[in-house]
Amino acid sequence: MFDILQKDKNSRARAGVIHTSHGTVETPSYAIVGTHAEVRAISPRELLDAKTQLVIANTYHLWRTLGEKLDLFEGLHERMKLPDTVIMTDSGGFQVFSFGFGREHGVGKVLGGEKKKASDNLTRITEEGVFFTNEEGEHFLGPKLSMEIQKKLGADIIFAFDECTSPEHDYAYQKEALGRTHRWANVCLKSHEIPFSYSRELENGKARDEQMLYGIVQGGMFEDLRKESAKYIGALPFDGFGIGGSFGEKKMGEVLGWVIPYLPEEKPRHLLGIGKIEDLFLGVENGIDTFDCVIPTREARHGGAWTAKGRIDLKKNKFKDDGEVIENGCGCETCTAGITRHQLREMYKLKDLRAGTSVTIHNVYFFNTLMGRIREAIQNGNFLEFKDRFLSQMR
Numbered sequence: 001m002f003d004i005l006q007k008d009k010n011s012r013a014r015a016g017v018i019h020t021s022h023g024t025v026e027t028p029s030y031a032i033v034g035t036h037a038e039v040r041a042i043s044p045r046e047l048l049d050a051k052t053q054l055v056i057a058n059t060y061h062l063w064r065t066l067g068e069k070l071d072l073f074e075g076l077h078e079r080m081k082l083p084d085t086v087i088m089t090d091s092g093g094f095q096v097f098s099f100g101f102g103r104e105h106g107v108g109k110v111l112g113g114e115k116k117k118a119s120d121n122l123t124r125i126t127e128e129g130v131f132f133t134n135e136e137g138e139h140f141l142g143p144k145l146s147m148e149i150q151k152k153l154g155a156d157i158i159f160a161f162d163e164c165t166s167p168e169h170d171y172a173y174q175k176e177a178l179g180r181t182h183r184w185a186n187v188c189l190k191s192h193e194i195p196f197s198y199s200r201e202l203e204n205g206k207a208r209d210e211q212m213l214y215g216i217v218q219g220g221m222f223e224d225l226r227k228e229s230a231k232y233i234g235a236l237p238f239d240g241f242g243i244g245g246s247f248g249e250k251k252m253g254e255v256l257g258w259v260i261p262y263l264p265e266e267k268p269r270h271l272l273g274i275g276k277i278e279d280l281f282l283g284v285e286n287g288i289d290t291f292d293c294v295i296p297t298r299e300a301r302h303g304g305a306w307t308a309k310g311r312i313d314l315k316k317n318k319f320k321d322d323g324e325v326i327e328n329g330c331g332c333e334t335c336t337a338g339i340t341r342h343q344l345r346e347m348y349k350l351k352d353l354r355a356g357t358s359v360t361i362h363n364v365y366f367f368n369t370l371m372g373r374i375r376e377a378i379q380n381g382n383f384l385e386f387k388d389r390f391l392s393q394m395r
């Protein structure tokens, strides 16, 4: 269930609350990524102390790792030791891209980003779903199975299985893939209604349908396809909506401008896999409620720390005598403990894992605090001023 508390008068931004059986998320909010049901480098307590309200785990990877043990899986809340935190799972649709055309085209989902080396496409896409190839052979994931897996994983918010396309796909392919994504959306909705044989929630006497199912809008960078998708998916009885797929680096705002007007105002909207500071402001301005991205956690393990002035690379030489904390005035455990940039640089150099832990704590706190300030600005009616002020101080 979703409540909108305040709408911004000068943009599509809104502040709200998502209610689930494991707690609430104040929106706009940032989902911290725990791919294998674990947020790397930090403990559940550190994650919560860094103001985390929302976490996302990965259906495809958990399915492959757990194998037959999935039937005995205790549920994500228990596994992650986060009984009162809202958890999402994606559907596996992104892996259709990352193991498929993402490899073949040598691209990420944001066009204009880093170009990678092209390699083999490890997917085979059919009307029923997708065959993935790895060293064990071929395995199949489709909409029905994705729903079954996500029910067993037991997240509060789950996503429909879709085909995430490549930004380099042409119009004809995007249209064909969009048809599949729409047909799969119906399969997911239908599967979601069928009582499921295993459900921890059911055993505890709670209703299964407390899992919110989000439909996903695709359509690449084509205006008519994006609008068609938003109209179609937006009219289906989903509990919320994800905006997925490929974007041009400069086109995200435009794509959101096409899509959002067709999605029901009263339901929450998630922007899949996007989470740079500029993109958060742009997303919120266009009516996005939640985001997920590996930026805070992955970058922390490699020396990247976020501050109000932008990203700094703590491995760099210029920090070798820097006795300041990552960010003055920051309330995270790392900065309040007085751990300096110089000390962190030394730890990275010595491959001391505490560097990754310390900086993950800071980064997660930084992004969660930023979302809190965005919520506050929306509530105070000065979101756009806050956006301009915040972005102008970044390098």
Ligand SMILES: [Zn+2]
Pocket: 326, 327, 330, 331, 332, 333, 334, 335, 336, 362, 365
């Ligand atoms: Zn800090």
